[in-house]
Amino acid sequence: MGTVADGLRLQVNGLDYLLLALYFGTVLGIGFIARMTVRTSSDFFLSGRSLPAWITGLAFLSANLGATEILGMAANGAQYGAMTVHYYWIGAVPAMVFLGIVMMPFYYRSGVHSVPEFLRRRFNRPTQQLNAVTFAVAQVLIAGINLYALALVMRALLGWPLPPAIVVAAAFVLAYITLGGLSSAIYNEVLQFFVILAGLVPLTVLGLIKVGGPSGLAEKIRASSLGEGGLHAWHGTGVGSENPMAANWIGIIFGLGFVLSFGYWTTNFAEVQRGLSARNTNAARLTPIVAAYPKLMIPAVTVIPGMIALVLFPQLGKANDYNDAIPLLMNDLLPSGVLGIALTGLIASFMAGMAANVSGFNTVFTYDLWKANVAKDRPDAYYIKVGRWVTVAGVAGGIGTAFIAAGFSNIMNYMQSLFAFFNAPLFATFIVGLFWRRMTPWAGFWGLLAGTLSAMASYVLYKAGVLDFGTDLNSSFWGAGIAFVVDVAVSVAVTFMTAPKPATELAGLVRGIKSDDLVDDSIAGDKAWFRSPVVLGVGALALGAALYLPLL
Amino acid sequence: MTTDKTPDTPMRRRPALLTVLSEIRVIIGALFCVYGVIVGVAGLFDSKAELDKAQGVNINLWTGLAMLVFGAAFLLWAYLRPARRAEDGS
Numbered sequence: 102m103g104t105v106a107d108g109l110r111l112q113v114n115g116l117d118y119l120l121l122a123l124y125f126g127t128v129l130g131i132g133f134i135a136r137m138t139v140r141t142s143s144d145f146f147l148s149g150r151s152l153p154a155w156i157t158g159l160a161f162l163s164a165n166l167g168a169t170e171i172l173g174m175a176a177n178g179a180q181y182g183a184m185t186v187h188y189y190w191i192g193a194v195p196a197m198v199f200l201g202i203v204m205m206p207f208y209y210r211s212g213v214h215s216v217p218e219f220l221r222r223r224f225n226r227p228t229q230q231l232n233a234v235t236f237a238v239a240q241v242l243i244a245g246i247n248l249y250a251l252a253l254v255m256r257a258l259l260g261w262p263l264p265p266a267i268v269v270a271a272a273f274v275l276a277y278i279t280l281g282g283l284s285s286a287i288y289n290e291v292l293q294f295f296v297i298l299a300g301l302v303p304l305t306v307l308g309l310i311k312v313g314g315p316s317g318l319a320e321k322i323r324a325s326s327l328g329e330g331g332l333h334a335w336h337g338t339g340v341g342s343e344n345p346m347a348a349n350w351i352g353i354i355f356g357l358g359f360v361l362s363f364g365y366w367t368t369n370f371a372e373v374q375r376g377l378s379a380r381n382t383n384a385a386r387l388t389p390i391v392a393a394y395p396k397l398m399i400p401a402v403t404v405i406p407g408m409i410a411l412v413l414f415p416q417l418g419k420a421n422d423y424n425d426a427i428p429l430l431m432n433d434l435l436p437s438g439v440l441g442i443a444l445t446g447l448i449a450s451f452m453a454g455m456a457a458n459v460s461g462f463n464t465v466f467t468y469d470l471w472k473a474n475v476a477k478d479r480p481d482a483y484y485i486k487v488g489r490w491v492t493v494a495g496v497a498g499g500i501g502t503a504f505i506a507a508g509f510s511n512i513m514n515y516m517q518s519l520f521a522f523f524n525a526p527l528f529a530t531f532i533v534g535l536f537w538r539r540m541t542p543w544a545g546f547w548g549l550l551a552g553t554l555s556a557m558a559s560y561v562l563y564k565a566g567v568l569d570f571g572t573d574l575n576s577s578f579w580g581a582g583i584a585f586v587v588d589v590a591v592s593v594a595v596t597f598m599t600a601p602k603p604a605t606e607l608a609g610l611v612r613g614i615k616s617d618d619l620v621d622d623s624i625a626g627d628k629a630w631f632r633s634p635v636v637l638g639v640g641a642l643a644l645g646a647a648l649y650l651p652l653l
Numbered sequence: 654m655t656t657d658k659t660p661d662t663p664m665r666r667r668p669a670l671l672t673v674l675s676e677i678r679v680i681i682g683a684l685f686c687v688y689g690v691i692v693g694v695a696g697l698f699d700s701k702a703e704l705d706k707a708q709g710v711n712i713n714l715w716t717g718l719a720m721l722v723f724g725a726a727f728l729l730w731a732y733l734r735p736a737r738r739a740e741d742g743s
Contacts, residue, residue, distance in 0.1 A: 116695055120688065127684050134676060156677060288677050295681060295723075299688070303716045310708045436703035438695040438713040442688065442720075 109428045111258045117441030124296065124445045128277055128452075131288045135281025142484040145282035146214060146464045148378035154632075156291055157384065158391025161375040163290035166297065167247055167454020171403055171447065172254075176423035178400075178407020181345040182322065182331025183652050185404045190645040191358040193396055196366035197389040198638040204367050205376050205634075207535060209385040211609050214377070216370040216527075217469040223534050223610045224545030226473070231549055233469035235523060236370060237462055241495055244458035245502025251451035252503065258428060258444065267503050270448075274456050275496040278463070279489045283378055286453075286460040293449040294395075300443030301402035304427070307434040308409035318405075321412040331408065334652040356578030360585050364524035368531055371461035381622040386634040393641040397648060406430055455499065463491045525581035526552020529588035538611045542602060544595040552588030559583050678731035685724025693717025 111117075139145050177185040213219045217236065221229035252266035277285040312318045322331045330337055330345050337344035338353060366372060366389070376388040410426035411417055413433065417426060431443050467488045476483070530549045534540050559580040562568040568576075607614050630636050696714030704711060 116691070120691065123684070123687060127680065131680060288680070291677055292681055292684065295685065299685075299716065299720055299723075303712050307708050307710060307712060310710065434707060436699060436706050436713060438692045438699075439707075439716050442692065442716070 109257045109425060109432060110260055111428070111432055111440060111444065112437070113259065113440060113444065114437050116437045117444060120438075120441035121445045121448070124449060125273060127292070128273060128289055128449075131292070132277035132280035132285045135277075135284040135288065138284065139282055139485065142467075142481050142488065144284070145485045145488050146467070147374070148282070148284045148287060150378060151380050152287065152378050152384070154379060154384040154387035154391050156287060157375045157379045157388040159294050159395070160287040160290040161372060161388050162392035162395055163294045163450075163453050164371055164375060164457035165454075166294065166399075166450055167457075170399075171297065171301075171450055172424050172427055174400070174403040175407035175410065175426040178404035179411040179417055179423045179426045180407075182327045182408060183334050183404070184330075184345055185407070186334055186400045186648070186652065187353050187357060189396055189400050190648060191353060192362045193366060194393045194641055194645045195358060196362040197393045197396065198641055199363065200367045200373075200376075201386045201388065201390040201393075201634050202638050204531070204535070205386045205389070206382060207610060207612075208373060209377060209379070209382050214468045215465050216368060216373055217465055219610070220530075220545065220549075221469075221473075223607070224530075225542035228530075228542070228545040228549060229469055229473070231546060231553075232527065233465050233473075235553065237466050237470065239523065240371065240458045240462040240465075241498040242502050244455050244462070244495065244499035245504075246506050247451055247455040247458065248499050248503040249506040251448065251455070254428075254447065254451065258447075263507065267500060270452060270455075271496050271500050271503075274452055274459060275493065278456055278459050278496075279492045282485075282488065283374065283460050283464075286456045287375065287378065289449070289456065290453045293446065293453045296442065297446030297450050298402065300439070300446035301406070303439050304430055304435060304443060305402050305406050305409075308406055308413070308430055311434065312409055312412055318409060318412065322408055325412055326418075327408075327411065332652070334649055336653070352578050356582060360525050360528070360581040361522060361578065363532075364522070364526075364528035364581060364585075368524050368527040370465060371457045374461055374464065381624060381627070383623055383627045383632060383634070387632065387637065390634055390637045390641060393638070394644070397641065397645055459492060459495045459499065462495045463488050466491045466495070522556050522577050522581040522584060523553055525584045526556060526588040529585045530592065533589060533592050534611070536612050537596075538604065538607060538614060539596060539601050540592060541596045541599040543599045544592040547595045548588045548592030551591040552584045555587040556580050556584035678727045682724045682727030682729075682731060685720045685727065687724075689717045689719070689721030689724055691717070693721060 138149075141149070143149055174185060174188065177188070208216075208219060211219060211222060213222065215233075217229045217233040220232050248267055248271055251270050252261075252263050255261045255266040255270070256263055277289060281288075309315065309318065312321055319332055323329055325331065327345055335350070338350045340349045340351065372389075376385045379385040379388055407423075407426045410430050414421065414426075414429050417423060417429070421429065427447070431440060435443055467484055471487055471491070472479075472484060476487075526549055529552055530545055533548070534545060559568065560576070563576045563580070568579075604614055609615070626632060692713050694717070696711050696717055699711060699713055703713075707713075
């Protein structure tokens with residue numbers, strides 16, 4: 102981001118602005134309707150734990166379908182070709198299925214509000230505080246980056262100056278989150294998902310017509326700078342071979358597919374929170390699995406347009422940044438009307454990304470920092486009020502970091518991916534803690550701290566030129582791997598030096614120790630095979646594998 | 654924090670909530686119907702230049718129709734299968 106060039110000004114007219122205005126009116130309307138339903142803090146922070154799986158699933162998907170996803174993945178499609186699908190089929194779907202089948206029952210049944218609270222119950226308060234602080238800081242910074250990226254797009258496409266664009270976008274997010282809390286965020290995410298598709302599908306169809314269909318595209322990609330390699334996902338990924346991404350199969354499977362992806366999808370609270378708002382354990386488990394199916398298909402409307410843009414606009418990657426792929430296509434192909442829909446979807450997706458950061462931040466700050474340290478045992482209404490004010494503070498903080506980002510767009514960009522690999526040690530702590538009941542509370546704390554510090558250290562040493570990983574992408578694979586291994590090693594070492602928790606305190610938090618008060622919360626119809634997380638999860642994995650076949 | 658552990662909030666009398674829970678389908682359906690009509694009608698009046706831009710496809714008309722059908726399907730779904738939170742868990 103930060104690089105959508107000026108000179109991409111869309112030919113928008115009143116019709117497009119009308120469509121945009123209708124969307125924003127609807128968004129505010131959702132905020133007001135949701136406002137009427139917020140009675141308890143659980144309503145505000147967890148949507149009252151009442152939502153069906155299709156809603157939480159689409160929200161789960163949309164919370165991630167922000168700036169990086171649409172513009173970034175189209176850019177990757179133009180730069181690396183078909184290999185970009187690894188980000189979806191290896192880099193997301195297996196971790197989403199794992200979250201749904203294995204981890205979600207622990208999260209949901211323990212009744213926690215947040216990932217840090219889970220850490221407090223499994224380990225101790227210092228672990229909770231460490232994770233809450235890192236998470237809160239990261240969310241405000243990322244919200245600022247999202248906001249800045251949005252303002253850049255609005256400036257490039259619509260000609261709005263940066264400061265008002267930042268403030269207007271922030272005001273909308275603020276309005277609907279303060280009003281309706283997580284329900285607002287989730288409803289808007291679902292709505293945004295459909296609007297962005299309504300914009301991207303016609304764009305892809307017209308693009309394919311223009312390049313002569315799939316076969317025409319393949320032919321033109323062969324003749325482009327990507328060459329034959331741009332049409333294959335695994336071709337040339339042997340160690341030491343050549344491919345557009347300069348990554349080998351070890352990096353793809355273990356770096357991207359295991360450490361980075363499992364770290365991000367299974368422990369990132371902004372995602373997990375969508376599952377926690379589901380109405381019962383089965384719906385919570387289905388949340389990431391329902392999201393996996395559209396996730397498998399999204400490359401069709403991001404990676405393919407990126408590849409189309411590469412053949413239609415030879416200046417891409419030279420005079421224009423790769424991130425311009427989608428805006429260039431919109432300008433070239435869409436008439437007023439559909440153009441307005443696509444623009445609305447794009448702006449909505451940026452706002453959804455920011456709203457996910459803000460709603461994760463307000464929950465963690467209110468429960469894990471404010472309630473735990475400052476004001477215990479207040480009436481429930483007090484925490485809703487705190488949550489609203491924290492939202493204001495979070496958005497104001499986001500505006501602040503957006504202006505900082507405006508000064509250092511490259512550094513801020515990289516920070517976003519840096520935070521992605523802070524999730525790697527958290528994932529290590531979780532996976533050891535869930536499966537090994539002997540792991541002690543202090544092992545949780547020291548493992549997480551050592552893992553996080555080693556992630557930072559590897560980043561600093563790479564930037565200082567001490568460690569040479571080649572590319573930024575490769576350095577994040579290695580950083581995540583190092584953080585994961587250090588976390589596990591320290592956790593194991595500390596466990597043998599400190600006392601474990603008694604098994605009674607671990608009921609429902611560790612695999613193999615059943616909770617006594619485990620209630621069966623299934624509802625009529627949950628037993629059907631098409632609502633079975635295992636069947637649907639395995640189905641998603643099989644479909645992902647099958648989709649690779651044409652790209653071998 | 655066990656006091657907040659109320660996943661199955663006992664049925665408070667909140668008819669508004671019941672409506673709103675089904676509402677997301679109504680909201681999606683309504684917005685897409687409105688979008689479908691606006692974009693579809695715009696398609697009927699598209700100029701030659703706009704058609705050429707879209708590779709000769711009347712993309713506004715087709716997208717508008719698709720959105721209208723999609724929106725209507727959501728409204729129909731909400732109408733035929735209203736949310737029934739009250740009976741859940743029975």
